[in-house]
Amino acid sequence: MYDFTYHRPASLDEAKVLIDENEDAQPLSGGQTLMPVLRARLAMPGALVDLTRIDALRGVNMEGGRIVIGGATTHAEVAQNEQVREHCPALAALAGEIGDPQVRHRGTIGGSVANNDPAACYPSACLALDAEVRTDRRTVPAADFFTAMFETALEPGEIVTAISFAACHDAHYEKFPNPASRFALIAVFAARLGGATRLAVTGGGTGVFRWQEGEQAVDRGEDLAAAPLDEGRFTGDLHASTEYRIHLTRVMAQRALARIG
Amino acid sequence: MGKISLEVNGEDVELDVADNTLLIHALRDHLRLTGAHMGCDTSQCGACTVHIEGQAIKSCAMLAVQAEGRSVTTIEGLADDGEPLHPMQQAFHDNHGLQCGFCTPGMVMIGIDIARRHNVPDAATVRHELEGNLCRCTGYQNIVAAIVEGAAKMEAQP
Secondary structure: OOOOEEEOOOOHHHHHHHHHHOOOEEEEOOOOOHHHHHHOOOOOOOEEEEOOOOHHHOOEEEEOOEEEEEOOOEHHHHHHOHHHHHHOHHHHHHHOOOOOHHHHHHOEHHHHHHHOOOOOOHHHHHHHOOOEEEEOOOEEEHHHHEEEOOEEOOOOOOOEEEEEEEOOOOEEEEEEEOOOOOOEEEEEEEEEEOOEEEEEEEOOEOOOEEOHHHHHHHHOOOOHHHOOOOHHHEOOOOOOOHHHHHHHHHHHHHHHHHHHO | OEEEEEEEOOEEEEEEEOOOOEHHHHHHHHOOOOOOOOOOOOOOOOOOEEEEOOEEEEOOOOEHHHHOOOEEEOHHHOOOOOOOOOHHHHHHHHOOOOOOOOOHHHHHHHHHHHHHHHOOOOHHHHHHHHHHOOOOOOOHHHHHHHHHHHHHHHHHOO
16 A cells, blocks of 8 residues: 555544645545555545544434435444434435445445445435535535536535435335446436426446436326437446446336335 | 554554554554455455454455554454354354355354344345355355354354
8 A cells, every 4th residue: 555644533623624734635434435446546645534533424313304414424324224214214225235234334425425436326315315415615405516427516625524315205226236346237216306206317327317308207197218318328338338228227217116106 | 643552352452553554454464363364455355354343344445543442353353262163153164154265254254244233134135245245166055054054043142
């Protein structure tokens, strides 16, 4: 492993100072993506600032009917949390199927959202459930947060402190996992929010997106199989061709909607 | 960071490690606990699985300094030399749940974690929960049988 310094602040204020002081500091959360990335030297920050022992970034609260999950809350904690299970069972189920048990014990929602892997699970729930990403500086609606694959609206040094979701019982996450990585080959988070259908797609290859033509087709009572789907959203690789991913999107969306009923 | 304090297999340990030392390397090279194995170097195979505060994690995807103040359990911590094996270890022995044995420490540690979370899991649950552990001998049949039996033995213990 190349050389870097490690810092473990006890508060958000302390973390902000450390990030300001170290020019190429990188916030570290669960490290389930970052640690392999560092070992492969795909990134080489000079300093890591560990956020996982900042109490204010951990745990789940209900605020005005919304579920607020601290950025350093692990996938296992979200999956088991009573409030998440009660107010949005689909979100708890999604968290319980990320990666593998070891990854879920370490990986965090803030890390997943900030990384914005084009095949990650959480970003689809964020788009479908009108999430707001809270940072140490501001609150960003999910629709404006995920800007491109591995890119977000976060500015240098900005820290994700929490994500708030609309409570929703009429929701389901249907994932076709890559059999090796358990990332989504294609997955669709479907929800009915305020009487309207939401379909958020991850795994296409270019970044998470809402399939709005599909949503409109469902709400008009039309056949989802015939709804337009922008091919530019998809790429092919050794795991699946573009055509297969497009086909899977329609299938996963229909399965997810069937589960909502 | 310099010196860090943590608990390893029930004993307080002080380690002098560089910030960039992975937990797996601290365990193997500094403490000579060579049970946990470095298999894939890409955080996929699970041969490095140990417990932090009783939860299975991949020690190649965590820095040693991140374990400061935490309780770490490795395969060596399950049973003292000459003492009866942990029920999960015994179940691997009884079911011949290994071939070359390289993945076995990780399999036993995730097996215990599965048993703690699912009490008496069925074979399908065990297979699902083994997503993070690879056996390149492909000896899953007996590994699954061992974890099912080991979990039942753990449940039956007082």
